Amino acid sequence: MKPGAILSLISFFSVLSILSIGGSNSVVPEMARHAEVEHWLTAGQFTNIFAISQATPGPSNLIVALIGFKVAGFWGALVAQLAMMLPAASLMLLVSRIWVASSGSPWHLALEHGLAPIAVGLIFASGWTIAEGASLSTISYVIAAACTLLFWKSHINPIPIIVVAGMLGWMRLI
Amino acid sequence: MTEPATKPRLLELALTFNKISLASFGGGLSAWARRVIVEEKKWLDDEEFLSALTLSRVLPGANQMNFAVYVGNRFHGFEGALAAVLGLITIPFLIILAVAYAYFLHSTTPAIQDVLHGVTAVAIGLALSMGLKTGEKFLFDPTALLFGALAFAASVFLKLPLIAVLAILGPPAFLVAWRHHPRKKDAS
Numbered sequence: 001m002k003p004g005a006i007l008s009l010i011s012f013f014s015v016l017s018i019l020s021i022g023g024s025n026s027v028v029p030e031m032a033r034h035a036e037v038e039h040w041l042t043a044g045q046f047t048n049i050f051a052i053s054q055a056t057p058g059p060s061n062l063i064v065a066l067i068g069f070k071v072a073g074f075w076g077a078l079v080a081q082l083a084m085m086l087p088a089a090s091l092m093l094l095v096s097r098i099w100v101a102s103s104g105s106p107w108h109l110a111l112e113h114g115l116a117p118i119a120v121g122l123i124f125a126s127g128w129t130i131a132e133g134a135s136l137s138t139i140s141y142v143i144a145a146a147c148t149l150l151f152w153k154s155h156i157n158p159i160p161i162i163v164v165a166g167m168l169g170w171m172r173l174i
Numbered sequence: 175m176t177e178p179a180t181k182p183r184l185l186e187l188a189l190t191f192n193k194i195s196l197a198s199f200g201g202g203l204s205a206w207a208r209r210v211i212v213e214e215k216k217w218l219d220d221e222e223f224l225s226a227l228t229l230s231r232v233l234p235g236a237n238q239m240n241f242a243v244y245v246g247n248r249f250h251g252f253e254g255a256l257a258a259v260l261g262l263i264t265i266p267f268l269i270i271l272a273v274a275y276a277y278f279l280h281s282t283t284p285a286i287q288d289v290l291h292g293v294t295a296v297a298i299g300l301a302l303s304m305g306l307k308t309g310e311k312f313l314f315d316p317t318a319l320l321f322g323a324l325a326f327a328a329s330v331f332l333k334l335p336l337i338a339v340l341a342i343l344g345p346p347a348f349l350v351a352w353r354h355h356p357r358k359k360d361a362s
Contacts, residue, residue, distance in 0.1 A: 022232045022336045037355070047260035052273055055290040057196045058266020067269060069274040077271060081336035085259070088235025091256050093231060099225070100248055107351070112225045115340075117318035119224040120309040121325030122231075122339065123204075127301030128330050130294060140295040147299020152306045154246040155213070159197050159205060162296050169292015 005072045006079050008038065013064055013083035020088060040071050051095065061085070072073035140174050180215050181249050188261030190215060191242050195262045198238065205304035207241060217245065220308055231336055238262060317354075321347050 006056065012034060020027045028050065035041045041049070049070075053063035061084050068080025102108040131144065150156060168174045182190070194207050204227055212223050230240035239259060246258030312318035325343055328334045334342075 018234050020236075022231060024236045028337075032348040048277065051287055051290065052277065053270070055287075055293075056266065056269055056273060057198060058270065059195065059262065061239065061271045062263075062266055065270050066274050066277075069271065070278055074271065077267075077274065081263075081267060085239060085263070087234070088233070089239060089243050089259060092230070092233050092235055092240040093247055093252065095229060095249045096226075096244045096255075099229060099244075101258055110348055110352035113223050113274070114321075114349075114351035115228050116221055116224045116316075117309070117312050117322040117346060118340070118343050118347055120229045120305055120312065120326040121322035122336065123301060123308065123328055124305040124322075125228045125326045125329035127298050127305060128326075130301065131298050132330075134291070134294045134298075136295060140291075144298040144302075147296050148302040148306070151303035158209070158296065158300060162197065162293055163308040165292045166289045167292070169294075170289045172194040172288055173247065174292050 002076075004074050006076065009068055009071055009076055010083045013068075013080050015085050017084050017087040018091070020061070020084075024059070024063070024084070028063070031063070035067060040067060045070070063149040137174065143174065175191060178215075182215070182217060184253060184257040187246055187249065187254055188257045191245075191258045191261035192265055195238065195266050204237065204241070205300035207238070208304055208308070211245060217249070220311075224308060228340070232340060317350055 016030065019030070021071070032043070032046050035046055036043060049063060049066040053060065053066060056062065062081070064084040065077040065081040068076035070076075071080070099108070100152050133143075134140075136144070145163065147158075151158060152160075165174070190210060194210055197206050202253070208227075211217050212220060214249065218226065224243060226244045227237075230237045230244060233240055242258035242262045243255045245294055246254035246256065286315060309322060312322060321343060325339055328339045328342065329336070
């Protein structure tokens, strides 16, 4: 274990945790900048670990474990990941409690009613944004449209379809 | 909020969030979370799911992790939140360690970009189908359609960050809901 490196991981990621408003991807640029300044990773390595973290299962903030691993091995990965999780999770726990405790009150119901259509609009926006950034082929758009209809109108399990699509991508067929 | 028929146990919370996280490539596939939590387990209804999702997105932290904290706390307080988060993170953390080992110590990069490219089309389908499922009940509600369309446009065309969209559209949406349906939920 490297105590100095561990401490610098804790101090950086616990602050970043609270700054990651809108999800951990919003602080990826700051991670990239800091990792380069501290000589934790090269820019090329950072690009690769971002792709790895996007393509492996689990929450998006696991990129932090990869940085921690590079800096200080297993303990670096564990400590960096915990530092990234704990402050934000504590805040979420606090707000969840207030939200659940207020259920049934008029302001809670009005907020729930009022925000629901906005949340739906933002869900459509997230689908649109993924499509925009992915530079897909025509066949991929056809697959996306078919999947939309399929998942909307049926109860089919999406996991086998995700696995097949991943294999087709791996073989560079779509 | 309507109370679910059965209250999940801690182990069930952990296993369920493990299932959710293992199927969510590309980060934040909340459509899959909705499928499991709302449709299969019936732990939350659609409205509570949407409000929990909005809280999870607007507060700092990974959306999925915040959502796990919400659901866990909802049923078992701190212990529930801990069980849900551990269920969510443990196996993916071990997988990422294995990948880190392969990448940093053996310099092998798996063909991850290609796999991700294939999965993207399905991810788009999942997101849009969730929009349709949660949104179809607003089809004949002009106010809801207006706020949904404005939120979409603000995010996609104006590229406003989430927090700005909520700060601009949230207060009028709240006021309209407050005036028109203060206790509608009990009646529906």
